[in-house]
Amino acid sequence: MNNRRSFIKKMTIGAAGAGLASAMPKWLYAETEKKMFFKLAISQFSLASDFWAKKLDPLDFPSKVKKEFDIEGLDYCSMFFADKAKDSTFLNELKKRSADAGTYNLRIMIDGEGVLGDLTEATRLKAVENHYKWIDAAATLGCPMIRVNVEGDGNPDDVAKAAVDSLGRLIEYGKKGNIDVIVENHVGISCNAAWLAGVMKQVNSKHCGTLADFGNFCINRTKPEAATIDAYMKTKCLEEYDRYKGIAELMPYAKGIHAKTHLFDDAGNDKETDFTKMFKIIKDSGFKGWASIEYEGGLLKMYKPTDGYLGNDDGVKATKALVLKAAAAVA
Numbered sequence: 001m002n003n004r005r006s007f008i009k010k011m012t013i014g015a016a017g018a019g020l021a022s023a024m025p026k027w028l029y030a031e032t033e034k035k036m037f038f039k040l041a042i043s044q045f046s047l048a049s050d051f052w053a054k055k056l057d058p059l060d061f062p063s064k065v066k067k068e069f070d071i072e073g074l075d076y077c078s079m080f081f082a083d084k085a086k087d088s089t090f091l092n093e094l095k096k097r098s099a100d101a102g103t104y105n106l107r108i109m110i111d112g113e114g115v116l117g118d119l120t121e122a123t124r125l126k127a128v129e130n131h132y133k134w135i136d137a138a139a140t141l142g143c144p145m146i147r148v149n150v151e152g153d154g155n156p157d158d159v160a161k162a163a164v165d166s167l168g169r170l171i172e173y174g175k176k177g178n179i180d181v182i183v184e185n186h187v188g189i190s191c192n193a194a195w196l197a198g199v200m201k202q203v204n205s206k207h208c209g210t211l212a213d214f215g216n217f218c219i220n221r222t223k224p225e226a227a228t229i230d231a232y233m234k235t236k237c238l239e240e241y242d243r244y245k246g247i248a249e250l251m252p253y254a255k256g257i258h259a260k261t262h263l264f265d266d267a268g269n270d271k272e273t274d275f276t277k278m279f280k281i282i283k284d285s286g287f288k289g290w291a292s293i294e295y296e297g298g299l300l301k302m303y304k305p306t307d308g309y310l311g312n313d314d315g316v317k318a319t320k321a322l323v324l325k326a327a328a329a330v331a
Contacts, residue, residue, distance in 0.1 A: 036327045037283055040320070041073025041106050043258060043294035044080060047312045049302050051080045058084075059094055062101040069316055073290045074098060075256075076108045076141070078134060085133040091140040098141075106290055107256065109147040109184070109211075110134045116166035117152025117159040117189070124152075124162055128169050135170070139177030145255060146174070147211050148181060151188035156195055164202045171207045182255045184211040185246065191219050193246030200253040209255035212282075213294070214273045215262070217241040233303050247278060251285035258294045261319045263308060268322055275326035283330050293319045 042065055050056040056064065058081045065071050084090040098105050113134070114127025131148060138146050148170065152159035170181045183196065190196050200210060220239035224231035259278075263271040282291070298312035310318060 035331045036324075037288055037331075038257070038291045038327070039073060039289065040071055040323065041075055041104075041256075041290045041292040042069065042071045042316065043075040043109070043292045044077040045075075045109075046293060046295040046298070046316050046319075048077075048080075048296075048299045050298075050312055059090075059097055062094075062098040062103045066101040066103050068313065069320060071293070071320070072102065073104050073106045073292065075106055075147075075292045075294075076143070078108055078110045079112060082112065085137045088140060091137055095141050105141045105143045106292075107143050107145045107147055107182070107211075108134055108138050108141070111149065115152055116148060116150045116170075117163040119152060119154045119158055119162055121162075124166060125169075128166050131170055132173055135174050135177060135179050135181075138179050144178065145180040145182050147184050147256070149186050150183050150190050150196070150199060151186075153188075156189060156192075159189055160195065160199050160202065163199050167199070167203050167208055168205075171203075171205055174207065180207045180209070180255065182209045182211050184258070185213050185216045185250060187216075189219075191217050192241055193217070193249040197249045197253065208253075210250045210253045211256040211258060212247050212250040212254045213258035213260055214243060214247065214278055215258075215260035215296075217243045217246050233300075243273065244277060244281060248281050248285075251282060251287060254282075254285070254287055254289070256289060257282060257287070257291040259291055259319065259323050260294045260296065261315065261322065262295075262297045262300060264310070264318055264322075268318060268325070270319075270322060275322050276329045279323075279326040280330045291323065293323065295319045 044061055047056055051058065062074060065074060081090065095105065110131060113130035116124065116127050118124040118127060134146055150163040150167065152162060167181060174181055183190065185191050185193055185196055196210065200208065217240050218237035219241050221237050222235045224235050261270045265271055293316055295312065295315040297309035297315045301309035301311065
């Protein structure tokens, strides 16, 4: 707790260096963002604990993001409105609120709809079918893409073949609504960037790409006791793929970035990832799309309240300040 208070104090005092976003002068923000080679978005998962605790309604996400964080791009998470994929009233209201807030609906990130690399064909095709409703939902919201997971157990080449087939089916379905399909290095075998890049090469479509996440590179993790967030939070990573090498391998196919953070040091830097090094890799790749803040410390704070994690809002603001600092460093 003392570390957290010390961090906030130093960030506020030293806003010109890194600092919390809210402490930076508005004109300084504007000048910094003009120089960015990318556009700034936010993942809805950054506020996960607020949604799960019913402190924040999914319909209020656009206005909160714009008013409190001054961010325009929105990455939605299907898990926070899982029963609304076919609810046109809800989707149209969310679209209206986004327009009213002056925000942009970028993508829906899909979870929990089955394994797209499953080696049992009937199971896999059911997973593909489960994703169709979310492609339709994205079209209603005006999102140009959805994010899916590709995973599966078995021989990596066999899983890749299955994943390529699934992605091909989703791409074809998405074309009718002008919805692209992108894949995050997120779970299981997809955390191996070389493998995921190989899948992208095989798919070979302008309507498919990657969502390159700074932090999802655990290629060997203990198994969760159950298929729940609580159980997953108790797992441990046993082996991690080199994140800088991984981002470099995913960038040729990237249609989005997740600038992930968990814990910050007293200078406002992420303790796990060198953001300047990451954004140098991203800039050198020629990327000019949307980079999304994804702060996970607020969720971790629920499970480890004494480990120095910031709350959701402060964590988002600190991540934004760090992103702007890194962007300025590589400008």
